[in-house]
Amino acid sequence: MNGTKTNGVNGTNGDHATATYALPKSHQDLMERSLVDTDPEIAEIMEKEIKRQRESILLIASENVTSRAVFDALGSPMSNKYSEGYPGARYYGGNEHIDAIELTCQKRALETFGLEPEKWGVNVQCLSGSPANLQVYQAIMRPHERLMGLDLPHGGHLSHGYQTPTKKISAVSTYFETFPYR
Structure with missing residues (x-):
């Protein structure tokens, strides 16, 4: 197995941790190549859109400017995971980290509104x-x-x-x- 950099979630572009790959080096190379390397034409168009959003005042109500932290979370390997069901009762295995995030979000939502978890519940799942x-x-x-x-x-x-x-x-x-x- 190869020691490799993982996709980071703290804005360091993967420079903060290493992991081993269970699959061949060719798969690792494919999975770690950036958009600029795999499709420079699309990467250039996306960069132009990023510039447009940064340099514009957006007044369309249905559009939202997403923070870097949100992009990091949405672009993380967590988005690769199928996790139907609720924490501790999923239909598939390997959801312990999804469960931990969901439970943390539930706790934070209850705290935000000053609600007691013994009396209230909250569903923080995205629409599916x-x-x-x-x-x-x-x-x-x-x-x-x-x-x-x-x-x-x-x-x-x-x-x-x-x-x-x-x-x-x-x-x-x-x-x-x-x-x-x-």
């Missing part, structure tokens, strides 16, 4: 593909129309209308008549 799927269904179907989706235990997704014989688990199965297939 489930709301997007529901919007697509609503755009092309009317309530109670039929929807066939791959059954969850066989590789489907909750947003495809998952239900048990006694309970409708997904909101999609409440709005539409859903039929799982295997």
